[in-house]
Amino acid sequence: MPHTLSALPHPAPTAPASRRGRTALVGGMAAGPLFLGAAIVQSFARDGFDFGRNAISQLALGESGWVQTVNFSLAGALLIAGAAGLRRVVGGDAGGTWGPVLVGVFGISFWAAAAFPADAGAGFPVGAPGTTVMSGHGAAHMAAGMVGYLALCAAFVVLSRPLATRGHRSWAVASRLVPVAVLVGFMASAASVLAFTAGAGLGLLWLTAVTARLAMPPAPPRAA
Template sequence: MTGTFTTPGPLHSAAATQRSTARWLTTGGVVAGPLFLAAGLAQGLTREGFDFTRNAISQLALGGAGWVQTLSFVCTGALLVAGAAGLRRTLRRGSAGRWAPALVGVFGLSFWAAAAFPADAGAGFPAGSPDATVMSGHGAAHMAAGMIGYLALCAAFVVLARPLAARGLRGWAVASRVVPVAVLAGFMASAASVLAFTAGAGLGLLWLSAVMARLADAPGDR
């Protein structure tokens, strides 16, 4: 009797490798936000003169220990860029597969720009700084980078609503369209409340982590 033998094809092996690579890269995007916020919280609670009700996390890059926050910006940017690459492999096709990773990548690059162009001193930080903030060129570049980055992030959330819905995650899809409103509201309220700004920025980072983790675990389009 003649039998027919099949061997595990290279296509199956390649697909498994791609899934594994996508998962590892996506993990970068999942952990980026929580790590950045944890680092900011730890520094804010220990740096002299820093007050979460008056100072933005970006200002932690100033002063003698400012290198810690600068490193946090650089590492977070790298993790987000890796996450964008993983998201591209996870979504694979369609307009969301092109635009969402590109927008998340822009968000990651904005952290590198924020590291290169530090925020201005003011509101009593670093310790001994005057309350008034005088806008400098690097301070303006820092603010522009943050605005561009978060606008890209909000756009990415809207784009990601479609693949979330396609995977049967209707509630996630609705929330992904609502979260950008809350993020932008926090930015608009920044002139009156630094905490509102921080909350909006933090919400954006945490929701990105949640969405990327959910997409990595969800089955394909239904």
């Protein structure tokens, strides 16, 4: 009998992969808070910037715009690392293939946003006209953001499946509702830039929450 037991496969070799996956998930957890925190700090340091009329993307303009460009680039790298971590952790679950891919697309959109800056307007940088004239790079920036956030919203819906199968039912329901709130914020952007910023911020912070939840062990089964 001891010889039979010793011949059984040992689970230890899979543990390092799981640890690597959870380490990579730190990127997905950190990306949103770091990106938003850096933007808030810049908003106080940049003359003329106002969240009530200016988008976060416009912080990449002007003399100190390189700070926001780095912020976009770093957030993109962290999101892609987080997507790789998600693939390791939930790859075998329902939705475990497309969820990480969609988060990766979201990360790539941040790199595109860094490469193609937004247009000046609404008085920022100081001296910019009140109205925005769409340029080629401005259109590319908007397209990257649209594709990225649509991918993120789809990722939330897809990741609700591994959340549910791991016993996190309320999280799964919320993960289907948050995309609605994000998209409502975007649709209200014509009337309020702040609504757009709130929707974008909600998406980033919910990704942090979902990633952290999936990094934890599955919930124990409920007693019958």
